[in-house]
Amino acid sequence: MFCVECGIKLEQSFKFCPSCGHPTAPAVQLLAGRNQNLDQKPKATPIIPRLAPAQPTAPRVMHAGGETQDLYANGYQSKVSWDLSGQTPFTLECEIETSADAATIIAKPFHNGLWRNGGGQGQGKMLFLRGGRVSFDIGWVGCVNGRTNVSDNLRHKVALKFNKRRNKYEIYVDDKLDGDGLQSVPDHPETSVILGLSIGHQVNPQPNNGDMAPSFPNRLTSIQNIWYSADGTRPHDDDEEFVKIPLTVPVAVPMPMQAQVLVPPQAIKINNQSSGTVSPPSDGWQDFCLGGRAVQSSNYSGSWGSAENAIRGNLNSSSGFSGSGTYAHTSANDSSPTFQVTLKTVCTCFEIRVYGRPGYQRRLKRVRVELLDITNNVLSQLDYENNEREGAAAFKIVYANGVAGVQGVRLKKYGQLQGGDDRTFNLNAVQVWGV
Numbered sequence: 363m364f365c366v367e368c369g370i371k372l373e374q375s376f377k378f379c380p381s382c383g384h385p386t387a388p389a390v391q392l393l394a395g396r397n398q399n400l401d402q403k404p405k406a407t408p409i410i411p412r413l414a415p416a417q418p419t420a421p422r423v424m425h426a427g428g429e430t431q432d433l434y435a436n437g438y439q440s441k442v443s444w445d446l447s448g449q450t451p452f453t454l455e456c457e458i459e460t461s462a463d464a465a466t467i468i469a470k471p472f473h474n475g476l477w478r479n480g481g482g483q484g485q486g487k488m489l490f491l492r493g494g495r496v497s498f499d500i501g502w503v504g505c506v507n508g509r510t511n512v513s514d515n516l517r518h519k520v521a522l523k524f525n526k527r528r529n530k531y532e533i534y535v536d537d538k539l540d541g542d543g544l545q546s547v548p549d550h551p552e553t554s555v556i557l558g559l560s561i562g563h564q565v566n567p568q569p570n571n572g573d574m575a576p577s578f579p580n581r582l583t584s585i586q587n588i589w590y591s592a593d594g595t596r597p598h599d600d601d602e603e604f605v606k607i608p609l610t611v612p613v614a615v616p617m618p619m620q621a622q623v624l625v626p627p628q629a630i631k632i633n634n635q636s637s638g639t640v641s642p643p644s645d646g647w648q649d650f651c652l653g654g655r656a657v658q659s660s661n662y663s664g665s666w667g668s669a670e671n672a673i674r675g676n677l678n679s680s681s682g683f684s685g686s687g688t689y690a691h692t693s694a695n696d697s698s699p700t701f702q703v704t705l706k707t708v709c710t711c712f713e714i715r716v717y718g719r720p721g722y723q724r725r726l727k728r729v730r731v732e733l734l735d736i737t738n739n740v741l742s743q744l745d746y747e748n749n750e751r752e753g754a755a756a757f758k759i760v761y762a763n764g765v766a767g768v769q770g771v772r773l774k775k776y777g778q779l780q781g782g783d784d785r786t787f788n789l790n791a792v793q794v795w796g797v
Contacts, residue, residue, distance in 0.1 A: 444555050444590045446470055446487045448524040448531065448546030454489070455521040456588040463494040463513050464767065466561055467520065467585060470553045475561045477501060477797075479646045484548035488561050489522050492708065492767060493736050496520050496533050496540060500547050502646070502797070505707055508533045508540035557585065563710065563764060563797060625762035629731075629746040634720055634755035639675070640793060643713050647795045649675060650768075653706035658787065660693035667691030672789040673703055689719050690789040694782055701773040701787050708736060709796040711768040717756045717790040723748070724783040727775075731759055734770035741765055745776055768796065 445452060458467060469488030471477055477486055478501070485501040494513035499505040512518045512535060521534040524546070533541040642648065656669035672690035692699045711733060718726045726748050733742040742765050748754050771794055779785045 444470070445549060445592065446522075446524075447484070447549045448526075448529070449548075450592065451524055451526045453521060453523045453591045454589075455519065456585055457517055457519050458512065458585050459515060459517050460491065461513050461515045463491060465491045466556075467491065467496075468555065468557055468588070469561050470549060470555050471561050472550070472552055473554075475556060477561050477563050479797075480550035480552075484550035484553070486550060486553050486561075487547075489520070490561070496535060498522055498531055498533055498541075498544075500544055503547055504544050506531055506533055506541050506543040507708075508535060510535045510538075510540050557588075562766075627742060627744045628760050628762075629744055630758050630760065631748075631754040632715070632756050632758050634717060634790075640715065640791075643795055646797055647712065648797070649793045649795055650705040650707065650709045650711075651675075651703050651771075651792060651794050655704045656690070656792075657702055658690060658692050659698065659700045660696040662691035662693055662786075669701060672701070672792045674791070690787065690792075692785075692787045694786050696785055697779070699775050699785055699787050701789060701792070702734075702770060703772075703792060703794065704770045705768065705794060708767060708769045709794070710764045710766045711771075711794055711796040712761050712764050713795040714759045714761075714771060715756070715791070715793040715795070716758070716773070717792075718754075719788040719790055720755055722783070722788050723753045723755045725786045725788040726754060726757065727784060728777045728779075729757075730774040730776045732772040732774070733765050733768045734772060735767050736769040738770065741768060764796070768794070 444454065446454070454468065456468065467489045469475070469486070469490065471486040471488065472480075477488075480486060480501065485503060487498070487500050489496065489498050491497070491513065492507065494511040496508040496510070496512060497505055512520070519534075519536050521537075523532045523534065524530075525532050525542075528542075529545050530542045531544050532539060640649075651673040652675045654673055656673045658669040661667045661669075667690060669690045690701060692701070714731060716726065716729070716731075726746075729746045729748065731744050731746065732740045735741055742761065744759055746757055746759070748757065771792065773787065773789075773792070775785065775787075
């Protein structure tokens with residue numbers, strides 16, 4: 363048989379012409395009809411050549427530790443590689459429905475959703491929900507938070523853009539600017555685009571179980587109409603220059619989660635320090651009290667006992683720390699003493715350290731430590747008795763699984779307070795370590 367477009371001879375097994383790409387047809391079909399003009403090539407309906415589509419798969423729900431579900435352009439087998447670095451303008455848009463306040467939307471983390479410090483090669487990035495609001499996080503750099511609550515089970519258009527002129531990332535909700543900030547940061551070469559996968563740190567032997575943003579099952583009702591434009595211009599349906607993904611993710615039966623050992627928070631006595639600095643307990647951790655704001659229920663003596671003295675980032679002051687100095691110090695007559703820090707940014711907390719004034723261990727008796735979210739709701743609470751046998755002038759609380767979404771820490775006294783030292787906070791330093 364012969365190609366109806368270019369006329370070259372074809373083998374019977376050919377389905378497409380190797381010369382022009384036109385689909386083949388048996389000769390008997392081409393010559394059918396008594397009035398066929400054999401001097402003219404038969405007319406055929408033009409067919410746009412397409413690559414074979416990716417193999418269809420059943421809807422799957424991804425969890426921490428699961429296999430990464432990469433996104434594919436509709437009808438193409440090549441892996442989508444979206445540049446979120448801000449080196450050039452871009453727009454990433456989708457539509458979501460949810461009643462949840464926390465969930466991953468689209469992210470570019472390390473393998474299987476791992477969230478780690480990429481160093482000078484670049485960082486991971488994620489577009490997610492926090493407190494029902496759209497946020498965009500660049501690992502170990504910062505986070506842009508939106509203002510509009512979208513957890514109302516209504517359809518919302520969500521977009522992330524990089525404005526080259528302003529050198530800023532911008533969050534849009536329903537076509538209105540909802541938040542902006544940060545600057546261009548390279549994508550780490552080991553990161554890849556995922557959809558709805560739980561993003562987290564590796565804690566203990568389990569992968570990614572210190573969740574930064576949970577997976578979407580039972581959180582996002584749907585995420586659909588996803589598209590990415592490399593120059594920031596919304597694509598048209600017939601524009602081959604852009605990757606357009608009309609993708610709908612239904613609510614599906616979750617895959618079994620990898621077994622995760624949940625370790626309760628533990629309070630541990632540590633050696634007190636009266637000078638110097640404290641090294642991060644683990645690589646990549648930072649003290650999120652630095653740059654934050656501290657308040658307390660009362661002051662012992664003006665600025666001498668100010669709450670800010672406990673979040674300086676070190677254990678020194680101009681007055682020194684032997685028997686006196688500048689500490690955070692509440693009044694001895696305070697019937698319900700509290701000390702609270704609003705962190706410089708939301709973090710995943712793995713450890714809290716509390717250093718008291720040396721020689722005044724009894725002022726750290728019966729301390730309740732609360733981790734707070736952005737609306738001051740309590741995420742985790744632990745009571746530290748610090749009895750006479752322990753007599754700790756400093757202690758730490760270890761959150762082995764990590765607590766995500768922490769914006770603040772509050773210290774309280776609990777139980778029956780006798781007065782005097784029982785009713786006093788006298789703090790050298792409070793540190794919140796995490797990522």
